[in-house]
Amino acid sequence: MAQRKRATIREVAQATGLSPAAVSYALRGMQVSEETMQRVRQAAAELGYEADPIARALASGRTGMIGLLCGSLEDLWQQSLAVGIGRALRDKDRYALILDAAGDPARERTLALQLRDQRVDGLIVQPVDPAARFWADLADSLPVVAIGDALLHGHTAAEVVFDNRRGVTMALEYVRDKGHRHVAVLTPTRPSTPDRPADVHVIAEAERLGLDIDVRTAGQGLADSAEVATGLLTRPDRPTAVFCFSDSIAYGVYKAAGELGLSVPQDVAVMGYDDHPMSELLGLTTVNWDLDGIVRAAVKLVVAASDGKAHHRRIVQAPGLRERLSVQPPARR
Amino acid sequence: MAQRKRATIREVAQATGLSPAAVSYALRGMQVSEETMQRVRQAAAELGYEADPIARALASGRTGMIGLLCGSLEDLWQQSLAVGIGRALRDKDRYALILDAAGDPARERTLALQLRDQRVDGLIVQPVDPAARFWADLADSLPVVAIGDALLHGHTAAEVVFDNRRGVTMALEYVRDKGHRHVAVLTPTRPSTPDRPADVHVIAEAERLGLDIDVRTAGQGLADSAEVATGLLTRPDRPTAVFCFSDSIAYGVYKAAGELGLSVPQDVAVMGYDDHPMSELLGLTTVNWDLDGIVRAAVKLVVAASDGKAHHRRIVQAPGLRERLSVQPPARR
């Protein structure tokens, strides 16, 4: 009720006998005398004045917010990433505007443009469709840092790149070394683009390693992949191992296996990719990325770029292998 | 580079020979002739005009955004909730500004006020400290819908209430019926308030059921609770069952148990609370809430309230029991 109207900069100006401009300068620590500084500070405190972020955004074109556009938040690892980035930004007094493209390129475009209109100071994105044209325009009007694999053709301010080729090789070699020959590969659904580097690499590597693979797309989350996995595991010639291109997908395989009365790793080996915190509990052997390092790198890059301090840096993340229990040699049949 | 400046409403006005005001009205479908409507639509399309959300927010005081202030995003179930709410809002052409209080009441206050300054049209909150004073002021200046247990003393526009008393009773009765007498209770860390209904109820119920309980606070996430659980499980008189006040905490117990070579449920029974998707995979017996229903209810209430359509509604969620494998009768020792 009481609803006291907020104090404006004009009132602070009046209280101190200065002009609004001087108050504005003082509050942002620019070129004012020590005495004025003090007076303004005090008056602002007394009036409970705080600059209106919307008016500030309109006038200055900056908001202090960083947009975070996730490829698909159905993926648990991406959830962790989003939470981590939100937290890291907060520690730098920036705030994240988190949006979810839900795997849809059209939505990705809409949201990205919307974020720009919201005057975010920078954008962190895990592109669904890295080949889309609008990224170039977007990167011209604000700092963009891309996280992931196939990136934005050098239009970005910066990139945190996963060495997925290496990751895939590690995973497949591990599975091969455990004795598997017939392995299914479950990848997240992505827009059909002529070149999907990771998938292409999977096929090439499988060939090199003499693996008989079967690549399928399996949605983004646990539920979708469970369905696909059910189809896969009920076939007469079911694979002895499944390599999932995200831990979330692997969880779906666990679910499907459980429902079919199959056990991991005795009846089917499962190899993951990401290393979500839950994977430890499930004993999922998986490719590991340094989530914390990725978060820090992305935040550092976007903050620097939004301050005009840096240009097009590229940080490459190396994968590790978390060996747990879910991949064992195949049983004789 | 090219950076063509955005079209403004003035340019559309000029192109149509109307006043900016008329264009503004037309674009929002208010009181204009059919012909004008058409002309404006066409001109806007040709110029690629879209209203600037910031300017709009400054002038109208509305943004179309809904703030979502989570108690602690370290909790996986709250992550799911946030993702779900974000998605549901998007379906109503609203967008969520998701912030994480990280269990800190001071931060919660700061962020809530910040959200108001951002002119969100409404606020969905899982309060860390429901007793805090500022909620009253806040609810006076914008629609607030609270999700959870101990709520905001009627200051809110609406509430989605969990019947935690019932949930706790169900959980404890189930554990008792399985034959457990000595059970530990792990609750999330909350600010110390004189009355914590749920905890108080836990103690009362335990007494009624003749349970010997040991209540401990265990952080919010998997990592913290694992540490607490390790302490608990290495005691000579370790409890035969652990009731965790969130599935995330239960996961921590699994982790601790795994590291100690203890197995669930043979060596220790674990009862969860929330029913996160992963709990199915782990076979965690848990109290189940209708996440989807909660999401829909919260979004519906906040959207209605932000449109000035509803006042103080209260929706009560009933718990269910998901019986899985993690609670079995205690082994003789």
Added chain:
DNA sequence: TCGCTTCACTGATACGTTTCAGTGAAACGC
């Protein structure tokens, strides 16, 4: 003393919309 620079501050305008108070014309009731 003079000119030049630096400093601290002011006045005005810009940012791009919404919205309030009209305004003239047409429609309407009687």
Added chain:
DNA sequence: GCGTTTCACTGAAACGTATCAGTGAAGCGA
């Protein structure tokens, strides 16, 4: 045919800040 509504629209004033182009005074070197 006259007063009253309604309609479609206009002009101008918000909204609350940042910032640009000055401005007067002080400081400085020669």
